[in-house]
Structure formats: structure tokens, C-alpha cells
Amino acid sequence: MRIKYIAGNWKMHKTVPEAVSLAQALVKDLASCGHKIMIAPPFTALEAVAKTVASSNILLGAQNMSNAEQGAHTGEVSVLMLKQIGVKVVILGHSERRAIYGEKDEFINSKVKLALAQGLEVILCVGETLQEREAGKANDIVSGQTGKGLAGIPEKDLGRVTIAYEPVWAIGTGKNATPQDADAIHAVIRAELKKLYSAAAAEAMIIQYGGSVKPENAKDLLTMPNIDGALVGGAALKPETFIPIVCFDK
Numbered sequence: 001m002r003i004k005y006i007a008g009n010w011k012m013h014k015t016v017p018e019a020v021s022l023a024q025a026l027v028k029d030l031a032s033c034g035h036k037i038m039i040a041p042p043f044t045a046l047e048a049v050a051k052t053v054a055s056s057n058i059l060l061g062a063q064n065m066s067n068a069e070q071g072a073h074t075g076e077v078s079v080l081m082l083k084q085i086g087v088k089v090v091i092l093g094h095s096e097r098r099a100i101y102g103e104k105d106e107f108i109n110s111k112v113k114l115a116l117a118q119g120l121e122v123i124l125c126v127g128e129t130l131q132e133r134e135a136g137k138a139n140d141i142v143s144g145q146t147g148k149g150l151a152g153i154p155e156k157d158l159g160r161v162t163i164a165y166e167p168v169w170a171i172g173t174g175k176n177a178t179p180q181d182a183d184a185i186h187a188v189i190r191a192e193l194k195k196l197y198s199a200a201a202a203e204a205m206i207i208q209y210g211g212s213v214k215p216e217n218a219k220d221l222l223t224m225p226n227i228d229g230a231l232v233g234g235a236a237l238k239p240e241t242f243i244p245i246v247c248f249d250k
């Protein structure tokens, strides 16, 4: 039986005081909600939020990291720096990193390898654009991104990997995939994992859905058989929208 895992990606929002205040509200109101919970504030707020969520049931995540451990990489943030301040999870391959910053599967894979080697958990994002979906390529795109993102990762490390299926056309647009459509793609990802690893690995993998998840659609999405959680953007920025998503079954 897979657990439910709900993560909030705060993107480039929240100053340090704003981030601490949101984290404080979540610590208070999510204490009894159950499920695995993660929040990913911007880099500048990570250390302050780390203190706020310490000894709570909320994991601290980063939204990205460098593929190099350290060195001459102006503007980048190292996995060692993230670990040192209490980050446990890193989101990699988000569609905004792929589309705006040109991150390719091989580059994302080098980050996945480094994060896992350094003991972090990873959320690997995959998803098709509207053009790809309309061309009937959604299954191939998500399968390809899954395989390439996990290239060289042994099955024993998969327990620290979550896949987030985020159709690009649904991110920040208010349009979400129907629960049935999302579930079908999750099943495709699971089938790919079975091919790449084993039936047991595919069955155990937590696959989140992301793309305009809100309190109104959370329950319908999160009760589908292959949807094991959510990666939430806009609705993660306010307690009144994130809390009902995490507590969808209360």
C-alpha cells in the first residue's frame, strides 16, 4: 500500500519573513493531517524555514540544485550547502527548469545521481507540453523523461525517488488533467518503471500529479488508483488552500 505524499513548490515567491509565517501556519495546522508532506521555499528562505519545520512532520525541500558538488559555478547552489542547512528533498527537472533554463534529460539525470549519492530524496518531474499531447506523444514523452532521468540509478535507490507527473499545459494555468487522464499517464509511468526495473519497484513508486491542484479537485485526483500524491504550486502559497489539499481525506 503506497502512502500519499503532498509537496508544495513555492517557486520564486516569499521573502524570508513571509516564508517563515507560512511555514509556521503549516506546522500548526498540518500536525495531525497525516500523509508525507514537503515544502520547497526559495533558496533564500531555506535556512529560516528549516528552523521552523524542525521537529514537525513537514520535510524541507529545495527547488533545484547544481549538478556539481562545488567549485566555480557562479549563481548555483550545491547539494552540500542544502544538506548542511537541513534540506531532505530536492525537486529536479521541473518543467520551468526544462523550458526556461534549457535543462535536458542528461543534465537532470546528473543532478538526480548526485542528490541520491549525497543522501537526499528526489522528486523527478516529467510531463508533456500541449503540442506533444495534441500530437499523441504524451506517453512517449513521459516514458522517455522517466527512463532518461533515472538512467544509471539502481533499484535499491528508488525508495528515495518520487516521480511527479506534471503536464506542462496544466501548470499555473488553472487547467488540470481530468483524474482519469492523469491516472492513465501515471499507469504509463508505472509500466515504464516495470520495464526499467521490476514489478515490485513499479508498484512501490510514489507518483505525484502536479498541475493546478486546488482544494476543489484534490480529492478526485488523490483518490485515483495510480495517483499517490500531489506537487502543488500556486495553491501551496496560502495555508487556506494548501491545508485542505494535504488534508483531502479528513
Ligand code: PEP
Pocket (backbone or CB within 6 Å): 009, 166, 170, 171, 172, 173, 174, 210, 211, 212, 213, 231, 232, 233, 234, 235
Ligand atoms: C508546479 O509548479 O509544480 C505546479 C504544479 O504549479 P501549479 O500547481 O500552480 O499548477
